[in-house]
Amino acid sequence: MSHQSRRHIVEMLDRHGLLPRKAYGQHFLADPNLIDKVVALAGVRPGDSILEVGAGTGALTAALAARGATVVAYEIDERMRPILAETLEGLAVDLRFADIMDVDLGAQLGGGEWKLVANLPYNVGTPLLLDILLEVPAVNMAVVMVQKEVADRLAAQPGSADYGLPSVVVGLTATVGERFPVPPQVFVPAPQVASAVVRLDRVPAPDRLEEAVALARTAFGQRRKMLRRSLADVVPKDAYAAAGIDPETRPERLVGADFITLAKAVENARG
Secondary structure (H helix, E strand, O other): OOOOOHHHHHHHHHHOOOOOOHHHOOOEEOOHHHHHHHHHHOOOOOOOEEEEEOOOOOHHHHHHHHOOOEEEEEEOOHHHHHHHHHHOOOOOEEEEEOOHHHOOHHHHHOOOOEEEEEEOOOOOHHHHHHHHHHHOOOEEEEEEEEEHHHHHHHHOOOOOOOOOHHHHHHHHHEEEEEEEEEOHHHEEOOOOOOEEEEEEEEOOOOOOHHHHHHHHHHHHOOOOOOHHHHOOOOOOHHHHHHHOOOOOOOHHHOOHHHHHHHHHHHHHHHO
C-alpha cells in the first residue's frame, strides 16, 4: 500500500491498537499527492541511495522504494513493526529500529552518495539536520518535512529574527533550494503548528568549519551581546581587526564566511 489516505492510516492504527506518541513527535503523512511532490523534489531515481528517518506507517518509505531506490529507513517506535510489515511487503527496504540520535550515520551508511528524504520527527529535526550537515558528508542532499519555523531558520538571512546557528550551518554547508508550506490537515494527527518542506543541496565544506561553527554556537548562545562580550573567552581582541570584523557587532549580523574568517584569525593570533 504505497498510497495511504487518512482513512487507511486511522484504520491501521485502530486495528493494531496504536495511538501516535507525542514523545516521538509522530505525525503521519496522509496525503498521497504531497508524498509524490516530496519524492519528485528529491529527484529520486532507480539506484539512488535514500536515507529516511521516521518511517512511521511507511507511506513515504514505500513511495521511495517504488521508484527503484535503495532505502534505509530508521524508526524509533517498535510498535510500528506490524504496520510497516504490511505497507513495505515486497519492497526492498532496509528497515532499522533505532533512535537516530544514537546512530553513527557516517559509519552505518558507508560510502557512496545519499539523499535524506524524510518527514522528520518534530523533536529531533533541527539537531539531526545540523549533525548530518556537519558530520555526514555522504548525505549530499536533503528534502525534509519540518516545522515551518525550522524551515524559516534554515533559510534565514543575516539580520532577521529567524537567523541563528542553523542558518549559519546551512550557509556554510549547503544551498537552500525549493521549499513550500504544508498545512496541518495532511497529517494524522494534525499538529498544532504549520510545517514546510525544504530542499538542501550540499556544497564543499570550507576550511575551519568546525572552529567557525563552535564560535557561532557560543555567540548565538548570548545573541543579544556584542561579539567582544559573548566571545571574550575564546577570541583574542586583536583577532577582530585581523578578520575585519567589528567586535561591537552582534552575531546575527555575520554571515557564515565571517565566522570562518574569524576562526582563522583566532588560529593565527594564537600562533
